[in-house]
Amino acid sequence: MKIEGKQALWKDYQKEIADDNYFYVRSCIRQSFFPGSETAFLNIMRQDLGKDVYEHPCHTTCTGIGYHSDIVPLETTMTVVARQFALMTEAGYKNYVPSCVTSFGLYTEILDIWHHFPETLAKTRENLKKATGREFQIPENLAHASDIIYKFRKEIAAKAKYKLINKSTNQPIKVVEHIGCHYSKMFPSKGVGGAEYPYVLVGMIEEWGGEVIDYPERRHCCGFGFRQYLVQANRGYSIACSHKKFESMQPFKPDLILTNCPGCPMFLDKWQYAIAEMEGKTYGENGQGIPVFTYEELAGLVLGYNPWDLGVQLHQVSCEPLLDKIGIPYDADKKYEGINGQKLGIPEMPLTLKCC
Amino acid sequence: MIDFGYKIQADRQINLDTTDKDLANFVRKHENSFNICIGCGTCTASCSAGNFTNFNFRKLQLFICRGEIADVKTEIAKCMLCGKCQLACPRGVNTRNVIMTIRKGLEEQL
Amino acid sequence: MAKKVVVIGGGIAGMESSAYLAEMGYDVTLLEKENSLGGHLRNWERLFPTMRLGQEVLDFLKLGIETKVNVIRNANILKINRIDKRFQIELERGASFNADALLITTGYDLFDxxxxxxxxxxxxxxxxxxxxxxxxxxxxxxxxxxxxxxxxxxxxxxxxxxxxxxxxxxxxxxxxxxxxxxxxxxxxxxxxxxxxxxxxxxxxxxxxxxxxxxxxxxxxxxxxxxxxxxxxxxxxxxxxxxxxxxxxxxxxxxxxxxxxxxxxxxxIPSKGTKEIGKLMELEFGTNGFYKTKDQHTLTNVSNIPGVFFAGSCTGPKTITNTVTDARAAVTTVASYLEGYNLEIRTKAFFQ
Missing domain, CATH: 3.50.50.60 (FAD/NAD(P)-binding domain)
Structure with missing residues (x-):
């Protein structure tokens, strides 16, 4: 591998990312899959980096899942997106930051449609006005939340309590990164680093001390792909995609899978359980899985947040082996404690996949 | 083991690193004209058997080359050895002997 | 006095056309931006479909320009002026050449x-x-x-x-x-x-x-x-x-x-093809190579009277094609210099 080759490409794919005053919109599914991640983002932005991030209580789905499942027509999708932009405009913001990669892809696609077919923009304005009385401006800057963390990766590194270093071997933690398909595969120039060798997560991993692994099926879909999963009969296809990735990455012995999309960590995490129970195969060390993290969780960890506050106890694949490698302390007794120390109960252990 | 109501779907991808190319090598060795096919499909278009069954000489040659040989035995049984394809082939592949050599190869390996 | 032809580019097309033009009695100057002649052929060991050595073809081409062609190496062209029907080519190092006709043989680059x-x-x-x-x-x-x-x-x-x-x-x-x-x-x-x-x-x-x-x-x-x-x-x-x-x-x-x-x-069209084209306002085709005046009948003729093309500056060519094209260009250049009016048969010539 010649890193200079990638660096030359990365230079070609730099995008403008606003440096403050963000209008943040949440993902539909992340709060149930990885419930601490978005809170971690807000805390890091506001408390650690001192940035202004605004959340509007009235924002809704972008319809991305419905759109990609052929349920919601494009015109409806554009009007819903226009309503989100109207909320931003009304709140006095210009920098739009979605938490979800599919939302980011959808917003990028719609802005591109409006650019090339101005009549669709005029029609959307009319639809929105009729339906809600609202008006909107197109965001000055559209960046995915992972772009924002990427932008401030050095500031985070400067404040970091932990580095991505295996403290017993003194070697960097080996990380495979997985970028959500909608981040840059549709519009390579809108993603940091482009579509073939995206840099957005690589930049964080490098800056925080880890080592990036490029494995053959890096570009392959995580297995979500919406209709692969939404219909039960298709799930064999979904899990086959994840299976292909695990088989390809396992020889490299990664310590961690890092993701920037709501669906990917869900599928890369939970399918490890299903594969173990279906075929008895596990991909991590000692019968465990390979831990899967969101970039906000990882940023929180290096900044010294309490792992349980980041919600990593809700992962299917146990995170403790990784915490131990880095040397991040945790109180095992408090793993399943809710607010005010309330005991939430301990989940049942899988039959095959070893968990803590 | 748990039955979730679905299985990990089999990969459709041909994995040339792992498929069985012994039969291909056997045929190549004993009937060299097997190599010079260009996949034009004239054989299949002219095939008497192919008009009534799904026998496809072009695909047979191709899948043996790729090492995907699970169905070869049942497939070659459909050939009537009429030799029409041999007349039609623009590259001069000895198609009848290819079939005979495949059969021999399968027998020797069994 | 012999009429002057300047050939720009010392690859296969430039060498072969120079050899013929010089032998026919024209005063030929061959400008090559690099230190050695032969272009891409220098980097090719064996040639399809015969598997003969590329060096043999190179030796053949070199023999053609040994005595009668004025070869200028490391020639970086700064300016090309057109004065009436004549051309004046100025090099970076101050040298300057006059020509009654120009033959452009700037070739191709490999795709990056x-x-x-x-x-x-x-x-x-x-x-x-x-x-x-x-x-x-x-x-x-x-x-x-x-x-x-x-x-x-x-x-x-x-x-x-x-x-x-x-x-x-x-x-x-x-x-x-x-x-x-x-x-x-x-x-x-x-x-x-x-x-x-x-x-x-x-x-x-x-x-x-x-x-x-x-x-x-x-x-x-x-x-x-x-x-x-x-x-x-x-x-x-x-x-x-x-x-x-x-x-x-x-x-x-x-x-x-x-x-x-x-x-x-x-x-792909070579850097030299693009540079000379811009310098002289030669027309480019949709693929970025030089546009010939007519695809079938005026294959070596440019949009500027007295300026001609040979070789892969007008599109990808094999060595065989290039050699043939170079000789075809020679007849076109010579007929122009001798005042023959064969191109006039083609409608495109007047456009």
């Missing part, structure tokens, strides 16, 4: 394979170009992968940078299919145990004897030809390259690991 990001050239060590493979042949060393292994499996990818809208080159480069067949045979001759896979979109074996070379590759060397275009290349743990295509004849996706991946890079 880093532009096909997903093929991993410049990123994965064991991905090389056809030109780099030829260099290995040229140096006569044993064939090793860039990471130092004797390759057991080699993949050759046709049409890299050709027939590809994504990189802005929609045309066929004409020589890559047969070059792949040639290089596959040479690899097989040098490494008898190697397995070779050529991935093609169409096998364009249009030249006399190309088809028999293709058949030889199949029959004698058991080279595998798979009709499918590379979608992406990735690196395995052992630094071999995992390639993915659709085997379009099987109608199924296919993957294969190769120790060495060779990209058959195509022709």
């Amino acid at each position: 394979a880093t532009k096909k990001e997903e093929y991993g050239y410049g990123i994965y060590d064991n991905v090389i170009t056809s030109a780099e493979l030829e260099k290995m042949f040229m140096e006569g060393k044993s064939i090793l992968t860039p990471t130092g292994k004797i390759p057991k499996k080699i993949g050759l990818i046709h049409c890299v940078g050709s027939r590809d809208e994504k990189v802005g080159h929609v045309y066929c480069s004409k020589v890559c299919c047969v070059t792949a067949v040639k290089q596959a045979i040479e690899l097989k001759e040098k490494l008898s145990a190697v397995e070779i896979y050529c991935f093609y979109m169409d096998m364009r074996m249009y030249g006399m004897h190309f088809e028999s070379l293709y058949k030889e590759a199949q029959e004698k060397h058991a080279i595998n030809f798979i009709r499918g275009r590379l979608s992406e290349a990735c690196e395995n743990q052992d630094q071999s390259i995992l390639i993915k295509v659709e085997d379009t004849l099987a109608g199924r996706p296919l993957k294969l690991s190769v120790d060495l991946l060779v990209l058959m890079v195509g022709f």
Whole structure:
């Protein structure tokens, strides 16, 4: 591998990312899959980096899942997106930051449609006005939340309590990164680093001390792909995609899978359980899985947040082996404690996949 | 083991690193004209058997080359050895002997 | 006094046309921007379809310009002025030449394979170009992968940078299919145990004897030809390259690991072609090569009276085509200088 080759490409794919005053919109599914991640983002932005991030209580789905499942027509999708932009405009913001990669892809696609077919923009304005009385401006800057963390990766590194270093071997933690398909595969120039060798997560991993692994099926879909999963009969296809990735990455012995999309960590995490129970195969060390993290969780960890506050106890694949490698302390007794120390109960252990 | 109501779907991808190319090598060795096919499909278009069954000489040659040989035995049984394809082939592949050599190869390996 | 012709570009077309023009009695100056003549031919060991040495052709071309042609090397053209029907060419170092006619033979460059990001050239060590493979042949060393292994499996990818809208080159480069067949045979001759896979979109074996070379590759060397275009290349743990295509004849996706991946890079208009074109306001065609006045009847004629083209500055050509085109250009230049009016038959000449 010649890193200079990638660096030359990365230079070609730099995008403008606003440096403050963000209008943040949440993902539909992340709060149930990885419930601490978005809170971690807000805390890091506001408390650690001192940035202004605004959340509007009235924002809704972008319809991305419905759109990609052929349920919601494009015109409806554009009007819903226009309503989100109207909320931003009304709140006095210009920098739009979605938490979800599919939302980011959808917003990028719609802005591109409006650019090339101005009549669709005029029609959307009319639809929105009729339906809600609202008006909107197109965001000055559209960046995915992972772009924002990427932008401030050095500031985070400067404040970091932990580095991505295996403290017993003194070697960097080996990380495979997985970028959500909608981040840059549709519009390579809108993603940091482009579509073939995206840099957005690589930049964080490098800056925080880890080592990036490029494995053959890096570009392959995580297995979500919406209709692969939404219909039960298709799930064999979904899990086959994840299976292909695990088989390809396992020889490299990664310590961690890092993701920037709501669906990917869900599928890369939970399918490890299903594969173990279906075929008895596990991909991590000692019968465990390979831990899967969101970039906000990882940023929180290096900044010294309490792992349980980041919600990593809700992962299917146990995170403790990784915490131990880095040397991040945790109180095992408090793993399943809710607010005010309330005991939430301990989940049942899988039959095959070893968990803590 | 748990039955979730679905299985990990089999990969459709041909994995040339792992498929069985012994039969291909056997045929190549004993009937060299097997190599010079260009996949034009004239054989299949002219095939008497192919008009009534799904026998496809072009695909047979191709899948043996790729090492995907699970169905070869049942497939070659459909050939009537009429030799029409041999007349039609623009590259001069000895198609009848290819079939005979495949059969021999399968027998020797069994 | 003999009329003067300045030929710009000392590759095959420039050398061969200079030889004929000089022999016919014109005062010929051949300008070459590099220190040596021969262009890309200098980097090609053996030639398709005969497998003869490129050096033999180069020697032939050199003999033609040895005595009567004024060869100027390291010539960087600064300015070309047109005064009435004459041209004045100024070089960077102050030298200047007059000409009654100009023959442009600025050739092609090879496609920059880093532009096909997903093929991993410049990123994965064991991905090389056809030109780099030829260099290995040229140096006569044993064939090793860039990471130092004797390759057991080699993949050759046709049409890299050709027939590809994504990189802005929609045309066929004409020589890559047969070059792949040639290089596959040479690899097989040098490494008898190697397995070779050529991935093609169409096998364009249009030249006399190309088809028999293709058949030889199949029959004698058991080279595998798979009709499918590379979608992406990735690196395995052992630094071999995992390639993915659709085997379009099987109608199924296919993957294969190769120790060495060779990209058959195509022709693009050369830097010199672009520069001289801009300098003189020559017309370019849609593919970025020079536009000839008529595709069928005025193949060596430019939009400027007295300025002519030869060789691959007007589009991809084989060596045979280039030599033929150079001689055709000579007759066009000579008929212009002698005042023959043969072009006038063509409507395009008046437009």
